[in-house]
Amino acid sequence: MTSASRPEPGQMWKRDDPAAAPGDDGNSSSVRDTVPPEDGSPEAEGASTAILSVEALRMWFPVGGFLTRRDAFVKAVDGVTFRVERKETIAVVGESGSGKTTLGRTLLRLLEPTDGRLIFDGTDITHATRKDLMWLRRRTQMIPQDPYSSVNPVFSVQRILEEPLAVHRVGNHEERAERVLRALESVKLDPAESFIGKFPHMLSGGQRQRVAVARALILDPEFIVADEPVSMLDASVRVSILTLLRTLQERFRISFLYVTHDLATAKYFSDRIGIMYAGKLVELGPVGAVLGRPLHPYTQALMEAIPDPDPANRTRARTTLPGEPPNLVTPPSGCYFHPRCPIAKAGLCDQVEPPLRELAPAHWVACHLAE
Amino acid sequence: MPLLRARDLTLHYRTKKGPVRAVDSISFEIEKGTTLALVGESGCGKTSTASAILRILPRNVDRYEGELQFRDTDIMKLSDEEFRKQVRWSSISIVFQGAMNALNPTTQVGSQVAEPLLIHKDIKKLEAMDEVVSTLRRVGLPEYIARRYPHELSGGMKQRVVIAMALVMKPDLVILDEPTSALDVMTQANIMNLLKELQVRQGLSYIFITHDLGLSSELADKIGIMYAGQLVEVGSPDEIYRQAQHPYTRMLMSSAPRLRDEETPQAIPGGPPNLVSPPRGCRFHPRCPYAFKPCGWIASDLIDRLRDELIADRGTDGSPIRGFREVKAQSEGQLALEFEDGAAAKSALHPLESMLAELAGRWAPIGSVDRLSVENRWIVLRLTKPQDPVTLLPAHGASCWLLEGAAT
Numbered sequence: 001m002t003s004a005s006r007p008e009p010g011q012m013w014k015r016d017d018p019a020a021a022p023g024d025d026g027n028s029s030s031v032r033d034t035v036p037p038e039d040g041s042p043e044a045e046g047a048s049t050a051i052l053s054v055e056a057l058r059m060w061f062p063v064g065g066f067l068t069r070r071d072a073f074v075k076a077v078d079g080v081t082f083r084v085e086r087k088e089t090i091a092v093v094g095e096s097g098s099g100k101t102t103l104g105r106t107l108l109r110l111l112e113p114t115d116g117r118l119i120f121d122g123t124d125i126t127h128a129t130r131k132d133l134m135w136l137r138r139r140t141q142m143i144p145q146d147p148y149s150s151v152n153p154v155f156s157v158q159r160i161l162e163e164p165l166a167v168h169r170v171g172n173h174e175e176r177a178e179r180v181l182r183a184l185e186s187v188k189l190d191p192a193e194s195f196i197g198k199f200p201h202m203l204s205g206g207q208r209q210r211v212a213v214a215r216a217l218i219l220d221p222e223f224i225v226a227d228e229p230v231s232m233l234d235a236s237v238r239v240s241i242l243t244l245l246r247t248l249q250e251r252f253r254i255s256f257l258y259v260t261h262d263l264a265t266a267k268y269f270s271d272r273i274g275i276m277y278a279g280k281l282v283e284l285g286p287v288g289a290v291l292g293r294p295l296h297p298y299t300q301a302l303m304e305a306i307p308d309p310d311p312a313n314r315t316r317a318r319t320t321l322p323g324e325p326p327n328l329v330t331p332p333s334g335c336y337f338h339p340r341c342p343i344a345k346a347g348l349c350d351q352v353e354p355p356l357r358e359l360a361p362a363h364w365v366a367c368h369l370a371e
Numbered sequence: 372m373p374l375l376r377a378r379d380l381t382l383h384y385r386t387k388k389g390p391v392r393a394v395d396s397i398s399f400e401i402e403k404g405t406t407l408a409l410v411g412e413s414g415c416g417k418t419s420t421a422s423a424i425l426r427i428l429p430r431n432v433d434r435y436e437g438e439l440q441f442r443d444t445d446i447m448k449l450s451d452e453e454f455r456k457q458v459r460w461s462s463i464s465i466v467f468q469g470a471m472n473a474l475n476p477t478t479q480v481g482s483q484v485a486e487p488l489l490i491h492k493d494i495k496k497l498e499a500m501d502e503v504v505s506t507l508r509r510v511g512l513p514e515y516i517a518r519r520y521p522h523e524l525s526g527g528m529k530q531r532v533v534i535a536m537a538l539v540m541k542p543d544l545v546i547l548d549e550p551t552s553a554l555d556v557m558t559q560a561n562i563m564n565l566l567k568e569l570q571v572r573q574g575l576s577y578i579f580i581t582h583d584l585g586l587s588s589e590l591a592d593k594i595g596i597m598y599a600g601q602l603v604e605v606g607s608p609d610e611i612y613r614q615a616q617h618p619y620t621r622m623l624m625s626s627a628p629r630l631r632d633e634e635t636p637q638a639i640p641g642g643p644p645n646l647v648s649p650p651r652g653c654r655f656h657p658r659c660p661y662a663f664k665p666c667g668w669i670a671s672d673l674i675d676r677l678r679d680e681l682i683a684d685r686g687t688d689g690s691p692i693r694g695f696r697e698v699k700a701q702s703e704g705q706l707a708l709e710f711e712d713g714a715a716a717k718s719a720l721h722p723l724e725s726m727l728a729e730l731a732g733r734w735a736p737i738g739s740v741d742r743l744s745v746e747n748r749w750i751v752l753r754l755t756k757p758q759d760p761v762t763l764l765p766a767h768g769a770s771c772w773l774l775e776g777a778a779t
Binding site: 095096204206234235236237238239240243261262263264265267268291301302303304305306307308309310311313314317318320321324 | 406412413525526527555556557559560561563564567568582583584585586587588589590591592607608609612613622623624626627628629630631632635636637638639642
């Protein structure tokens, strides 16, 4: 999982953080040191209140191997900077291949970042070792996409939920049983006693996903990455799972990163929305601002592609973007979006990479032409 | 004359627990060049309806009947061989759900698109390839794609290949079973645009199966809302999206998240019923907030709540209902309250009546209690017989007792 499995490409580019530079093998010794926030990036000021601060994060995967030289990389996450505040839900929206899932996995340190910094509650976790991450594993959780394959089919609900407690040696037998029941009650699997003996195949998709949510909650985490938690579910069940997550967030004061391709559900479930395109965050802001006045042409195109139930739809074609998302090994020059952009300006967009600019309060956009 | 007219189309599957009523007597019509969208939650029989139309049946079919008039023939009366030759793929074809992931990875997609031609028509592969290339062009793919393998194509291109497969025999009606559910939003919009364009250019008719109401509005000229194997409401887009009548349609509409609307979506409580023993009467009544007297309540729906109410009542001082012992369901339509003796039962009759009337205001199913009578130390409650709601008219309508009540 960590650096041992692949060469560390860290030497190939400049490091901003001298503290992490020695020992690029990922065994940084300053794991639990408190790192002061750095300036110069959006939202860098006052980082002490954030649960997670992400600075110029890069997650590059080497491609090639045996016969080809390993000097090409899939730039799945390429210089992403934002903060997750406490008790906030931030939605990361993008097409498949935009790097949103990789971003979620990197934030939980299931992957070791290639570059940049990750600061969880004041502690730099960018290159922390597996052993040093046990405390992080307890304070962060993931809700996976597919409730059909993410729960062990031969485990009872009781055992599925007890597993994290056993791994982290929480409580004795009675206390664990009590926590399992409480977790089931909090996800509205009622009466809880009737569910503990059940096996996944006896549950519906919605119930399975509730079990997955209960498993994520059982260690009282502070930060949860929910990766498309409802995309496999029926439309009418989606709303109930998202409502549940929202209630739980308010009750247990959890921060969420909601990874999705669906702007419509992101609208109801999050406080802020970040739009990802080709490994970069192209727009970030409060839900109302981003959806009410989308500044980036890509955000506008994404919104245009989603139909609301409206009889008028059938008589007109939807405006769509030409082409496909770029290859992340050799992304386009300048703004990664310029080959598909309806308003791209030659000489500017194809040459200069647009920085994230704060065009409205807390509303950031990476586009030369947005105003 | 409609292109396809279904009357009482029924498809039941045989299982160990009894027949699964996947499609239960549904009727609809599709005019040439139009789209009928079938919308509903998973497991309500949308895909089974498609199987029933195309006679793609599994082995465990229990009942398969009804009338399917395609142009001027009743295609249900054709033999399997005639059906295969005259109807399947040449007149009615289908884009299966997830078909793009079922393309053969070892064969060039051109040959896969050509397969129906080689099987159904007596032509040489070379002639078939000409037809394939022109079909690929119709779905917006360049000629060289025919020589590509599936792994070389993007999701959107694979979906176009699958649509080309459905179009290669030039059918009149194409069934689209969730044609975009595995695709990205941008690709989805492109495919929907393609489907619209093909319909306008070639006068195709579609049956568009989806659980996404927003998406259904992209194509539908008529929408059929399915629930538990039945069509519960059929109407034009205006009627369904703006003034839905059936409570299920209304709840489905308000459960859809919308991008351009401030309303918070509301989940529909509960889940679709088991189709082996669906609820009596209206199949939606256990989840329906408006269900009342005739909607299909039976003794087992009432018994627990009634017992709780009577036991709670027994605890209060000065309650006129004295000597209550137990509630039993005697049959589906009959409950019996046991009292200490005949006198207690007799004196409890009137207070019970008023108590039930009051309870009915708070809890709709009690409204289905039709008659009370004293028999020895029992008070017998007879329930209104569950009745199936009115059948839909082909033009428009909803199958719901509320509307029947409003009409009379």
